[in-house]
Amino acid sequence: MYELLRNLKRAIRRRVRKYSARRLEQDKPSYNRFWMGVVVIFAILFSSFLFPLAQLFAPISTPGVGEVSSEDIIAPFDFPVYKSQGELDTEIRMALAALPAVLIYDQRMVDSLFGSVDRLFFLTDSLKSVVGNRSRIADRLRLFFPQIKNEILMKLAGWDSLSTRETIIIASLRDRYIVGIARVDSLVPANYHEVIVVRPNRET
Structure with missing residues (x-):
């Protein structure tokens, strides 16, 4: 059991x-x-x-034909570049030359220039009425305008009818400065397709 x-x-x-x-x-x-x-x-x-x-799911933002991209475009894969560095530099220079050079028109500099020209002729006329020697007149003017060559100051001291000559020079300068003049050559690109002068508070 x-x-x-x-x-x-x-x-x-x-x-x-x-x-x-x-x-x-x-x-x-x-x-x-x-x-x-x-x-x-x-x-x-x-x-x-x-x-x-x-x-x-946002669409890929790519620039159209003739448009400029506002962002860097990164390729999804690496690809070789078959152009030499010289060819790439040439294409970059050509692309930059096709762009317009933009210069800003500074009215204050223009007014300062015409004020300096007017002061130069006024001092010359005043010195001619007091000092009769051209060399001494040029020496006095060089104290106020050291950037002007002595030969030019000597020639200015020998001129007659300074007011008439000043009017002609001012008119000639206005014809040039209405377009725009750079202070130094390096401010203007060596190769450019066209120039756009921007005048603040004025029509470009």
Whole structure:
């Protein structure tokens, strides 16, 4: 009797183990599917954070034919450049030459120039009425206008009818300065297609 009960107990245990193992095998796929879903959702959220949908589906902004790009355009892959550095430099110079040179017209400098010319003729006329020697007149003028050569000052001291000559020189300067004159040659590009002079508060 005892042996029969022990065998029955063992059979029940084996049956319980088989049933538990079968339940574990059945529950494992659902457990894996749950965590797989969690991983997929997390991956979607992380991708949305790195690549916002507004930028992901936005059309690529590329300039049209004849337009200038406002941003740097980066190629999606590396490609070789078959032109030499000299050819590239030549094309860059040609492209820059096709652009207009933009100069800003400074009315204050123009007014200062005409004021200096008027002061030069006024001082010359005043010195001629007091000092009769041309060399001494030129020396006095050089104190106020050191940038003018001595030969020019000597010639100016020997002129007659300074007011008439001043009128002619002022008119000639106005014809040139109405277009625009740079202070130094380096301010104007060596090669240019055209020049645009910008006059503040005036028509360009």
